Amino acid sequence: MAPFLTLVMLVVLPLLGGGHVATGVDLQYLNVRHAIAGTTIRPSGETPPQNFSKTADTDVKPAWRLKLVHRDVITARNFSGHRHRLDDRIARDVKRVEGLTQRLTGGAGGVRYGVSDFGSEVVSGMEEGSGEYFVRIGVGSPPRPQYMVIDSGSDIVWVQCQPCAQCYQQADPVFDPAKSASFAGVSCNSAVCGRLENAGCRAGRCRYEVSYGDGSYTKGTLAFETLTFDRTTVRNVAIGCGHKNRGLFVGAAGLLGLGGGSMSFVGQLGGQTGGTFGYCLVSRGTESYGSLVFGRGAMPVGAAWVPLQRNQRAPSFYYVGLTGLGIGGLRVVLPENMFQLTELGGGGVVMDTGTAVTRFPWPIYQAFRDTFAAATASLPRASSVSIFDTCYDLSGFETVRVPTVSFYFSGGPILTLPARNFLIPVDELGTFCFAFAASSTDLSIIGNIQQEGIQISVDAANGFVGFGPNTC
Incomplete structure (x- = not known):
């Protein structure tokens, strides 16, 4: 973190009616070197439905x-300047959002490659986009440690494999299935092979392929393999052994799909974890760790529970019912039904670990941004930076006061973000920007910058996502 940041502090306080900065209110002075404390989550007072069980699962252990680590920790770009890292991150993010929207709209990015179509050159993941958060997993027997991207918007679990006809650069040696005693190829007539969205057959073995909206892909054979999580061993996990891969995931060996489909890691575990997992994303620009937890132990008592919504066109994605946005404790006046998931699968709000910056459709973003800008009119403005059009020059300040930013969810819960999750440094000069952007479609995405430092739990089996009750 740049030296000047030791001087700049952000204070979060609500604004009173009329939009004037409150006076006589206790202030909390926080250093932006650290995650800003004070995330508040106000439950609606409702309890989860009767089928929400708190019974401990004996198969799930501590x-x-x-x-979890941020990708910058294990890539060389971690040592470049703050602005350079931001530009790289936004370039990856734009590609990610394009891919998600193309998958939902059925555009050209949704085209699948044939199993015999193995062209294209290896490209840098920095140019194509990359997952932001990595977890360390042992693959095979004996386990070979591998960094893998966690992705709440994908289902397939896969790693790059030898012999590798086309592989991007990764931090660990490429996995060699010939050195694993537990590796077993999946036959073409297996029920597991039949669950793949795009499968083929060669020499009696199931072939898989997954392509992404920007043309990146992984292609190879499907296999059963053992994965080791710390001291816990999970056998017979169906994974893709990728022999030809093109970059989204530079640095990582592959991807741990945590989506809502049956082939995701969570879906394959099924009753062993009750379809539940929780995560806390480490704050960017630090070398601290976040966490990823599987099983009922990830379901904390006291969380604010929000119903998940199901989109049959995109079963991998976790949709939540967002009903409104707040600035300074007051709801922003927004066009009606702009967050609604339609019967045809359009619109809606997706929570995604792989997207950094939260996107809203233009009419929503414009009203949201203008309200925040009006409430911070006393702060000196700076020029736009990358996709951020609302920026401030805070180089001459030791502390500033900013209004709260809140998400209003269906059922009543309100999530109020800490300041570092919506006003972020973008260079070493003291420029901070409002960390939201406009979407070119009717899809809204809650990105990982807004999720950082907040305890998030997903109960896919019962259809809920929980926030809090703790920060992490």
């Missing part, structure tokens, strides 16, 4: 808690 060892299922894993460390």
Whole structure:
């Protein structure tokens, strides 16, 4: 973090009616070197439905808690300047959002490659986009440690494999299935092979392929393999062994799909974890660890529970019912039904670990941004930076006061973000920007910047996502 940041502090306080900065209110002075404390989550007073069980699962043990790291920790770009890292991150983010929207709209990015179509050159993941958060997993027997991207918007679990006809650069040696005693190829007539969205057959073995909206892909054979999470071993996990891969995931060996489909890691575990997992994303620009937890132990008592919504066109994605936005404790006046998930699968709000910056459709973003800008009119403005059009020059300040930013969810819960989750440094000069952007479609995405440092739990089996009750 740049030296000047030791001087700049952000204070979050609500604004009173009329939009004037409140006076006589206790202030909390926080250093932006650290995650800004004070995330508040106000439950609606409702309890989860009767089928929400708190019964401990005997198959789930404390060892299922894993460390999460931000991708910058294990890539060389971690040593470049703050602005350079931001530009790289936004470039990756734009590609990610394009891919998600193309998958939902059925555009050209949704075209699948044939199993015999193995062209294209290896490209840098920095140019194509990359997952933001990595977890360390042992693959095979004996386990070979591998960094893998966690992705709440994908289902397939896969790693790059030898012999590798086309592989991007990764931090660990490429996995060699010939050195694993537990590796077993999946036959073409297997029920597991039949669950793949795009499968083929060669020499009696099931072939898989997954392509992404920007043309990146992984292609190879499907296999059963053992994965090791700390001291916990999970056998017979169906994974893709990718022999030809093109970059989204530079640095990582592959991807741990945590989506809502049956082939995701969570879906394959089924009753062993009750379809539940929780995560806390480490704050960017630090070398601290986040966490990823599987099983009922990830379901904290006291969380604010929000119903998940199901989109049959996109079963991998976790949709939540967002009903409104707040600035300074007051709801922003927004066009009606702009967050609604339609019967045809359009619109809606997706929570995604792989997207950094939260996107809203233009009419929503414009009203949201203008309200925040009006409430911070006393702060000196700076020029736009990348996709951020609302920026401030805070180089001459030791502390500033900013209004709260809140998400209003269906059922009543309100999530109020800490300041570092919506006003972020973008260079070493003291420029901070409002960390939201406009979407070119009617899809809204809650990105990982807004999720950082907040305890998030997903109960896919019962259809809920929980926030809090703790920060992490």
